[in-house]
Amino acid sequence: MRALSFDQVGRPALDARAQAGETPLDILAQGDGQSPNILVLGAHADDIEIGCGGSLLRLLAEHPHSAVHWVVLSGSEARAEEARASANDLLGAGTQREIVCGGFRDGFFPYQGAEIKDFFEGVKSCFTPDIIFTHRRDDAHQDHRLIAELTWNTFRDHLIFEYEIPKYDGDLGQPNVFIRLSEETCERKVAILMRHFATQRNKHWFTDDLFFGLLRLRGMEANSPTTYAEGFYCRKVVI
Numbered sequence: 479m480r481a482l483s484f485d486q487v488g489r490p491a492l493d494a495r496a497q498a499g500e501t502p503l504d505i506l507a508q509g510d511g512q513s514p515n516i517l518v519l520g521a522h523a524d525d526i527e528i529g530c531g532g533s534l535l536r537l538l539a540e541h542p543h544s545a546v547h548w549v550v551l552s553g554s555e556a557r558a559e560e561a562r563a564s565a566n567d568l569l570g571a572g573t574q575r576e577i578v579c580g581g582f583r584d585g586f587f588p589y590q591g592a593e594i595k596d597f598f599e600g601v602k603s604c605f606t607p608d609i610i611f612t613h614r615r616d617d618a619h620q621d622h623r624l625i626a627e628l629t630w631n632t633f634r635d636h637l638i639f640e641y642e643i644p645k646y647d648g649d650l651g652q653p654n655v656f657i658r659l660s661e662e663t664c665e666r667k668v669a670i671l672m673r674h675f676a677t678q679r680n681k682h683w684f685t686d687d688l689f690f691g692l693l694r695l696r697g698m699e700a701n702s703p704t705t706y707a708e709g710f711y712c713r714k715v716v717i
């Protein structure tokens with residue numbers, strides 16, 4: 479594992495605003511007057527873009543002063559480079575960001591649990607998120623599941639959206655939160671995926687029609703006027 483350094487990114491968010499009675503949903507509803515601190519967690523280099531790339535693009539368009547802490551847990555140097563280039567492309571020039579690649583061994587997360595838990599504590603010590611995007615607790619991939627468990631284990635008072643990753647195992651479920659997306663946003667999400675992840679292009683599932691297909695399916699379930707959406711699982715909401 480590479481040595482890690484965490485810089486302070488964003489502002490102390492939740493504690494001060496929680497004392498004023500604000501919830502993350504309040505912050506989202508206030509438009510750009512109150513931009514959220516967003517933590518995005520992915521086990522592998524392309525998970526964040528696949529799971530919530532469109533929603534991040536929409537959130538950042540609506541809240542351009544957000545701060546984003548972007549964490550990819552695994553990856554060789556080549557995959558970490560892909561992750562950084564893709565994250566920077568998606569976040570654009572103006573977003574305050576910290577991009578961290580952990581270098582844990584792909585496929586072996588449950589056997590590196592103590593080290594990964596320490597890593598999560600490091601993230602928690604340097605960034606105070608309002609909203610967290612992470613893997614789904616019921617995901618069939620063992621790395622994804624561990625990240626979901628440690629997210630809930632580490633962050634105890636936060637709005638957490640669990641995203642979905644299509645895969646051979648066929649573990650898609652019934653999301654209970656949908657974020658509607660414009661066609662333009664979906665095209666940008668898919669273009670970023672196809673542009674930056676050269677190491678994945680030989681995989682039969684890594685195609686633009688698969689990504690558009692899931693966006694279309696969730697858009698239908700969300701009755702989206704644009705026909706597109708991303709689906710999430712939210713297990714606790716405080717109003």
Ligand SMILES: [Zn+2]
Binds near residue numbers: 521525619643
């Ligand atoms: Zn993954």
